[in-house]
């Protein structure tokens with residue numbers, strides 16, 4: 111698995127780039143901080159308000175989360191899980207608006223998923239990204255499945271962001 115984009119470091123404050131898109135890492139994987147009292151299930155990226163955010167790897171939509179709809183929606187807000195077809199899946203969360211995606215849709219590398227937002231358990235505009243093996247129970251909407259079994263998305267960055 112490779113995710114498109116690059117980070118200058120796996121640290122809060124490091125720069126993230128995807129083509130011309132530039133953002134800042136605001137939370138890192140598996141870390142506890144003042145906002146995340148449980149180990150963080152992915153990494154967070156912040157961009158200017160209203161930034162459209164692209165899918166970092168092609169795949170198929172297997173879940174569309176709706177802000178506030180259930181436990182998943184209360185945490186990740188407007189969100190989606192994309193199966194990359196190689197045994198891994200990614201979750202993208204907190205988008206501003208309900209996503210124009212449906213389960214079964216294919217998503218291309220670089221395709222805009224939604225506008226960065228702050229829906230769900232969020233204190234400000236950002237995009238949350240989790241990565242895991244496809245059979246991880248965490249991706250069966252069991253958010254207590256165990257962060258220890260998730261992958262650190264930043265370690266999988268470096269893929270070609272050209273579309």
Ligand SMILES: [Zn+2]
Nearest residue numbers: 137153154238
């Ligand atoms: Zn997060």
